[in-house]
Amino acid sequence: MSVPFFDLKLQNSKIRKEIDAAISAVVDSAHFILGNNVAELEKEAAAYHGAKYAVGVASGTDAIHLALKAAGIKEGDEVITTPFTFVATAEAISYIGAKPVFVDIDPGTFNIDPDAIKKHVNGKTKAIIPVHLFGQSADMDRIMAIAIDNGLKVIEDSCQAIGAKYGGKHVSTIGDAGCISFFPTKNLGGFGDGGMVITNDQGIYDTVKVLRGHGSRVTYHYDMVGYNSRLDEIQATVLRVKLKHLETYMEARRKNAVLYNELLAGVVETPKEYQNVRHVYNQYTIKTKDRNKLQEFLKSKGIGASIYYPLALHLQKVYEHLGYKKGSMPHCEKIQDEVLSLPIFPELTEVQVRETASAIKEFFLPAGRQGKK
Numbered sequence: 212m213s214v215p216f217f218d219l220k221l222q223n224s225k226i227r228k229e230i231d232a233a234i235s236a237v238v239d240s241a242h243f244i245l246g247n248n249v250a251e252l253e254k255e256a257a258a259y260h261g262a263k264y265a266v267g268v269a270s271g272t273d274a275i276h277l278a279l280k281a282a283g284i285k286e287g288d289e290v291i292t293t294p295f296t297f298v299a300t301a302e303a304i305s306y307i308g309a310k311p312v313f314v315d316i317d318p319g320t321f322n323i324d325p326d327a328i329k330k331h332v333n334g335k336t337k338a339i340i341p342v343h344l345f346g347q348s349a350d351m352d353r354i355m356a357i358a359i360d361n362g363l364k365v366i367e368d369s370c371q372a373i374g375a376k377y378g379g380k381h382v383s384t385i386g387d388a389g390c391i392s393f394f395p396t397k398n399l400g401g402f403g404d405g406g407m408v409i410t411n412d413q414g415i416y417d418t419v420k421v422l423r424g425h426g427s428r429v430t431y432h433y434d435m436v437g438y439n440s441r442l443d444e445i446q447a448t449v450l451r452v453k454l455k456h457l458e459t460y461m462e463a464r465r466k467n468a469v470l471y472n473e474l475l476a477g478v479v480e481t482p483k484e485y486q487n488v489r490h491v492y493n494q495y496t497i498k499t500k501d502r503n504k505l506q507e508f509l510k511s512k513g514i515g516a517s518i519y520y521p522l523a524l525h526l527q528k529v530y531e532h533l534g535y536k537k538g539s540m541p542h543c544e545k546i547q548d549e550v551l552s553l554p555i556f557p558e559l560t561e562v563q564v565r566e567t568a569s570a571i572k573e574f575f576l577p578a579g580r581q582g583k584k
Contacts, residue, residue: 215515217554219396222556226452230452248448248451252447257409261381262383262384262410263410265409265410266419266420269404269442270392270394271391272302273440277418278366279304279309280418281418282387282388284364285307288307288309288335289312291313291314291331292304293314294313295321298527301313313533316540318545325353325354328354332361336361338366341368343367343368343369345490345494346491346492347375348376354386355386365385367390369390370392371398373391374457374458374461375489377487378488388412388415393407401449401453402445402446402449405446422438424439459557461557463559467495467555467564470561475497475572479497482496482497496553499549504574515554516554519552522547526544
């Protein structure tokens with residue numbers, strides 16, 4: 212049986228009539244940039260998160276960039292973050308002219324290690340970007356305590372974690388701002404790029420709104436150097452349709468994760484979910500030293516599996532000028548060689564989950580391999 216890593220067509224087919232009607236209404240309105248749908252999506256997203264404000268922007272990358280700028284991060288500042296993430300997290304810091312300071316991760320959650328953060332705070336440090344990787348919140352109590360003690364801003368990278376919670380609160384509402392991606396394969400995905408900044412800080416909200424539209428508050432009058440980072444109406448109307456289904460999508464992902472956990476217990480190391488969080492499984496990521504061989508075996512069976520991420524940012528060519536060397540972040544460097552993400556999308560059937568788990572058992576058990584070691 213073929214099991215795709217992701218099937219966007221299947222998800223969209225189930226709500227096709229809603230989407231077609233919504234897009235047709237936008238086409239008929241002939242209003243395509245920052246119209247009523249963007250405004251309504253911002254209200255709905257803020258309400259969903261229990262936040263005061265939301266600002267639609269052109270991508271998750273832009274959301275991080277503009278949030279940092281609105282929070283007052285400047286050239287020469289240092290921003291602490293994780294190297295085990297998509298490059299956009301660090302790129303946004305670089306766009307400002309600030310310096311990314313990478314620190315190691317907690318090997319259990321794959322998220323940034325608060326103890327490592329604490330060791331790297333100095334006079335130049337101005338912000339922390341925790342990444343809620345794969346859909347599970349970072350340890351926000353400890354991160355916020357460090358930030359408060361040192362007067363630092365906290366910009367949450369929630370690009371993989373819309374709907375995730377920490378201590379009953381939605382991620383993106385715990386720090387100064389949170390950043391969401393609407394890339395098509397995210398838990399809430401559009402039909403192209405899109406992003407959003409969530410915040411309870413009116414100053415950040417007002418500044419991001421100005422920055423996204425070329426630095427203008429009044430048409431053809433410019434108060435600051437801004438950007439062209441506007442969320443378009445077609446993306447917004449698609450996202451409004453899908454937002455109504457988001458909780459259903461997440462519960463389906465969580466149900467699939469529970470089944471994987473049951474079927475793969477004792478075979479490979481499965482994801483850890485902590486008691487005070489709601490993991491939303493943008494990725495379901497296992498660990499094994501036989502990662503590459505397992506991926507090839509699954510491919511031979513027609514089962515999709517992907518590696519997030521094969522080379523941590525501190526070892527990438529683009530950041531070699533920062534001076535990090537192999538061995539500087541042992542947990543991260545070990546994990547990058549062991550992680551493999553399995554199909555977890557909401558429309559995945561129980562039969563497909565069982566087929567995937569069966570193939571993994573077939574790879575490990577007859578050969579006498581020990582996936583958990």
